[in-house]
Amino acid sequence: xxxxxxxxxxxxxxxxxxxxxxxxxxxxxxxxxxxxxxxxxxxxxxxxxxxxxxxxxxxxxxxxxxxxxxxxxxxxxxxxxxxxxxxxxxxxxxxxxxxxxxxxxxxxxxxxxxxxxxxxxxxxxxxxxxxxxxxxxxxxxxxxxxxxxxxxxxxxxxxxxxxxxxxxxxxxxxxxxxxxxxxxxxxxxxxxxxxxxxxxxxxxxxxxxxxxxxxxxxxxxxxxxxxxxxxxxxxxx
Amino acid sequence: xxxxxxxxxxxxxxxxxxxxxxxxxxxxxxxxxxxxxxxxxxxxxxxxxxxxxxxxxxxxxxxxxxxxxxxxxxxxxxxxxxxxxxxxxxxxxxxxxxxxxxxxxxxxxxxxxxxxxxxxxxxxxxxxxxxxxxxxxxxxxxxxxxxxxxxxxxxxxxxxxxxxxxxxxxxxxxxxxxxxxxxxxxxxxxxxxxxxxxxxxxxxxxxxxxxxxxxxxxxxxxxxxxxxxxxxxxxxxxxxxxxxxxxxxxxxxxxxxxxxxxxxxxxxxxxxxxxxxxxxxxxxxxxxxxxxxxxxxxxxxxxxxxxxxxxxxxxx
Numbered sequence: 156x157x158x159x160x161x162x163x164x165x166x167x168x169x170x171x172x173x174x175x176x177x178x179x180x181x182x183x184x185x186x187x188x189x190x191x192x193x194x195x196x197x198x199x200x201x202x203x204x205x206x207x208x209x210x211x212x213x214x215x216x217x218x219x220x221x222x223x224x225x226x227x228x229x230x231x232x233x234x235x236x237x238x239x240x241x242x243x244x245x246x247x248x249x250x251x252x253x254x255x256x257x258x259x260x261x262x263x264x265x266x267x268x269x270x271x272x273x274x275x276x277x278x279x280x281x282x283x284x285x286x287x288x289x290x291x292x293x294x295x296x297x298x299x300x301x302x303x304x305x306x307x308x309x310x311x312x313x314x315x316x317x318x319x320x321x322x323x324x325x326x327x328x329x330x331x332x333x334x335x336x337x338x339x340x341x342x343x344x345x346x347x348x349x350x351x352x353x354x355x356x357x358x359x360x361x362x363x364x365x366x367x368x369x370x371x372x373x374x375x376x377x378x379x380x381x382x383x384x385x386x387x388x389x390x391x392x
Numbered sequence: 393x394x395x396x397x398x399x400x401x402x403x404x405x406x407x408x409x410x411x412x413x414x415x416x417x418x419x420x421x422x423x424x425x426x427x428x429x430x431x432x433x434x435x436x437x438x439x440x441x442x443x444x445x446x447x448x449x450x451x452x453x454x455x456x457x458x459x460x461x462x463x464x465x466x467x468x469x470x471x472x473x474x475x476x477x478x479x480x481x482x483x484x485x486x487x488x489x490x491x492x493x494x495x496x497x498x499x500x501x502x503x504x505x506x507x508x509x510x511x512x513x514x515x516x517x518x519x520x521x522x523x524x525x526x527x528x529x530x531x532x533x534x535x536x537x538x539x540x541x542x543x544x545x546x547x548x549x550x551x552x553x554x555x556x557x558x559x560x561x562x563x564x565x566x567x568x569x570x571x572x573x574x575x576x577x578x579x580x581x582x583x584x585x586x587x588x589x590x591x592x593x594x595x596x597x598x599x600x601x602x603x604x605x606x607x608x609x610x611x612x613x614x615x616x617x618x619x620x621x622x623x624x625x626x627x628x629x630x631x632x633x634x635x636x637x638x639x640x641x642x643x644x645x646x647x648x649x650x651x652x653x654x655x656x657x658x659x660x661x662x663x664x665x666x667x668x669x670x671x672x673x674x675x676x677x678x679x680x681x682x683x684x685x686x687x688x689x690x691x692x693x694x695x696x697x698x699x700x701x702x703x704x705x706x707x708x
Binding site: 157158160161162164165168169172173232233234236237239240241242243244389390391392 | 403437440441442443444462463465466468470472474476477478479480481485489490492493494495537
């Protein structure tokens, strides 16, 4: 446990000692703020649906960018040999790094809370529960995309490749829901279940179903497990 | 302390390390010497758990690296080749990270930090960013991180590569001091470096151990030729050439006349014989003046070259 914590602290520190974290946070806040306020006063509706619709799109690029360096950079500069020969299990390295990336993304998600205050100020009959589940859904999707980003980062020592592979895999999960028209009916159920959008929309509607939670948990677990295996594979190179 | 048993590593078809075995004792400095690509780093990477051996095993305190890598990694401090560091971190934070992983916190950390900072001479840079430090400092930061938990075993892969001569001397002194309390295993492809620092030399070539012993042992074992250099005044060349008749164990290799009209003579003799007394008596008999006599034992460089060449032949 203290190893996960040591890795977590190191990663978070390295996010915030470079300008990277601040740039990410500002860009994320600006992009989401722009798309939210653009339509908020126009539609004249007391909800945050516009925001919850745009954040997953921004995530598509934002999360692979945050996580691309988590492991690939260590491979690139050779420090992977340092952490791999410290008494830390590969699993703990992966979890520590994952949690650090996830934390940065939660912080960025937190910047959008300001729109909630705008809503309270101007809105009437606000459904606070829907706002809460909306945020919960976004956090869970962020968790899935971060695990994909960490996995992509473990495959290469080149951050740009990690970024592109990350986007590609995230896109598959993002688009599955939109592909349903093109797949045979027998497959549709499975494909729909695999898609993040399907589970996100369930939660955003205010329904917290264990099936959705199990989905998010198992996808995160799967990618973190695969990342651990990729890290361990160096031993048999 | 450490026992290496039939350690083997194949990268695909390339046999990087071919079934090597050796033992290392508690406190000594052992030099792992070999040309580039001889298998030094691969061996060290297997000892630290970075790579899994294709065959054989590494035992540290009777624990083996395949089943107990975490326990062994706790006992070892490792400085990888090229000394990779997190450039964006402060030196203090970098050492703190290593201490955190080793479970050293609070007061214990302050004590360990103070100790490695003074041992490695890092006083001036503790609050600097790693990437702003000079190469010599970076090397010492890497060393400090490897020994923050006061390990029983230090494994250093090419610790002096790329340093300037003053820095090399500093690191060498540091390693010598450490070798009094720990087992230090260092690799190098630079022979002088190994010779100046270590108690025991293991020469590896093409993935096999070709020699193992102290510097003197290796030289004595090699049974080659040694050189004796003398400088004479008032000597004439033909008589010098006749020396072989009186002192049969030597060969006159070269005669050179210097500016000051003395003659520098190089004699060759078998390493296990000592012809100095006979040579001196011959000089006295001829009433020459002997102003200098240097016995140069075969140096390790010749032996290294010979061993690593033999290896190539045996392999071909």
